[in-house]
Amino acid sequence: MRSAAFRIAVFGALALGLCAVGRPAGAIDPVTVRLGTLAPTGSSYHAALVEMGQKWRDVTGGAVKLTIYPDGTQGGEADMVRLMRAGALNAGMLTVVGLSEIDKSVGGLSFLPLTFRSWQEFDYVLGKLGPQLEQRLLEKGFVVLFWGDAGWVRFFSKTPAVKPDDFKQLKMFTWAGNAFQVDMMKSLGYTPVPLETASILPGLKTGLISAIPLPPNQALMGQIYTGAPNMLDLKWSVLSGATVIRKDTWDKIPADAQKQLREAAVAAGVKMRAASRKEDEAAIAAMVKKGLKVNPVSPQIEEAWRQLTKIVYPQIRGRMVPDDIFDEVQRLVAEFRSRPQGTAK
Secondary structure (H helix, E strand, O other): OOOHHHHHHHHHHHHHHHHHHOOOOOOOOEEEEEEEEEEOOOOHHHHHHHHHHOOOHHHHHEEEEEEOOOOOOOOOOHHHHHHHHHHHOOOOEEEHHHHHHHHHHHHOOOOOOOOOOOOOHHHOOOOOOOOHHHHHHHOEEEEEEEEEEEEEEEEEEEEEOOOOOHHHOEEEEEEEOHHOOOOOHHHOOOOOEOOOHHHHHHHHHHOOEEEEEEEEHHHOOHHHHHHOOOEEEEEEEEEEEEEEEEEEHHOOOOHHHHOOOOOOOHHHHHHHHHHHHHHHHHHHHOOOOOOOOEEEOOOOHHHHHHHHHHHHHHEEEOOEOOOHHHHHHHHHHHHHOOOOOOOOO
């Protein structure tokens, strides 16, 4: 009996030893990250994500696998946030529209029209404000992998429209899910039509909508200019965004591997922002060749739009954007403008 027991104990020890040899120290348990996005397959955004996913596999020996669901196949951004909260998705590359479903603070980067005059201003504010926004998202259970943006939002319309009052005659697309924005636009005399992004082109064709605020590269990729061949040359706001991952998914990855994955993610964000900003102006030129009419904005017309912001800002502050974030964005923009050119860091 003792001999049999001894043999069993030895066999068990050997088995454990073999398991230890087969699983070296520092090995990572397999993690599959399912990421949803509206980005079209083949776009620069999608390509940067694919490259990031490959780097994740490489640095973890295949343990961390990124599965990307592009083209809005998981629904609109509000849908994707719900899927992430439910655990059906682990991550998402979202615009401010989706991020605001998690925490409204992120709206300070995009929901303050005519606040930013240049990419330098925007980058300065994001650099200062980003850590605070990341902490607020973290408190809601999401880790920011990298920040991004999709260009300057401009107004596209079926018929020429230049002044704020011109757009009151049109049916304005607005992203679904923001009831307050719809009510605010109605109170100002506009006709908002809340839809998901995928419904923009069909809505133009059926007459459901006749004006859309959208970055030019998005209008080009979505063929929006074919149904709305007029563009107002006014940089209304920046369509910002970020790629986020559920904290519980991120925590499954060892700290040393997290560092490598984050480096790959940040590199993807840098590449994505550079590409989207370059595409912003190139998209306008491409659409002009295909019949887009760019309607210029005179100083008088720009002033009319700025007067409109004076009406909407008090309504946005504390409702669409928390009052402390609203005030901090304004302070940082003023701080940037007060510094000698080239020293604002």
